[in-house]
Amino acid sequence: MSPDQHESLVDLLCELYRDYHDDAEVARAAVRDHLLHNLLAPDSPLRLVVATDEDGTVAGFAAVVLLYSLVDPTPANRRQCMMKELFVRADSRGRGVGRALMAWIARHAAEQGCGRIDWHVKASNEAGIRFYAGLGAQRVADRLSYRLPLHPQARQDVMRFQPDRTAAFIRSHVDAPALP
Secondary structure: OOHHHHHHHHHHHHHHHHHHOOOOOOOHHHHHHHHHHHHOOOOOOOEEEEEEOOOOOEEEEEEEEEEEOOOOOOOOOOEEEEEEEEEEOHHHOOOOHHHHHHHHHHHHHHHOOOOOEEEOOOOOOHHHHHHHHHOOOOOOOOOOOOOOOOOOOOOOOOOOOOHHHHHHHOOOOOOOOOOO
């Protein structure tokens, strides 16, 4: 990806931010820093794929993560692809960009041995829901999304628990790789 395409992707990430935050603005410098030092970092678990126009401008992107299932060890289902985001520039929608990105994701996931692709969609995103249904995707009726906001800069009780009873059950794979 060229530096010009980085800037084009920054533009698209700013558009994504406005889409999620009721047209609020975000500093381009913060978005560029996040893209270069986090999303595209060598140790990032995300795989970004972009679709570009004839002139090289980023028209859309998707971000995926490959995961191993904790509940299904069978070869057909032990590997999963989680699509974190799919976003197409407003003036590029309806031209097949999203479909091309989904086709790339499906090929990539299949090549990596994934048995499925999962993703979330905002309940208010009617166009996105129609798009996914048009691809043959099935809504997962028995799943809900939850979010626990954290504020790492502030010291807070994230979860209230009894340390003498709970801490004995918690072991980090970093601190104690093997359980007794």
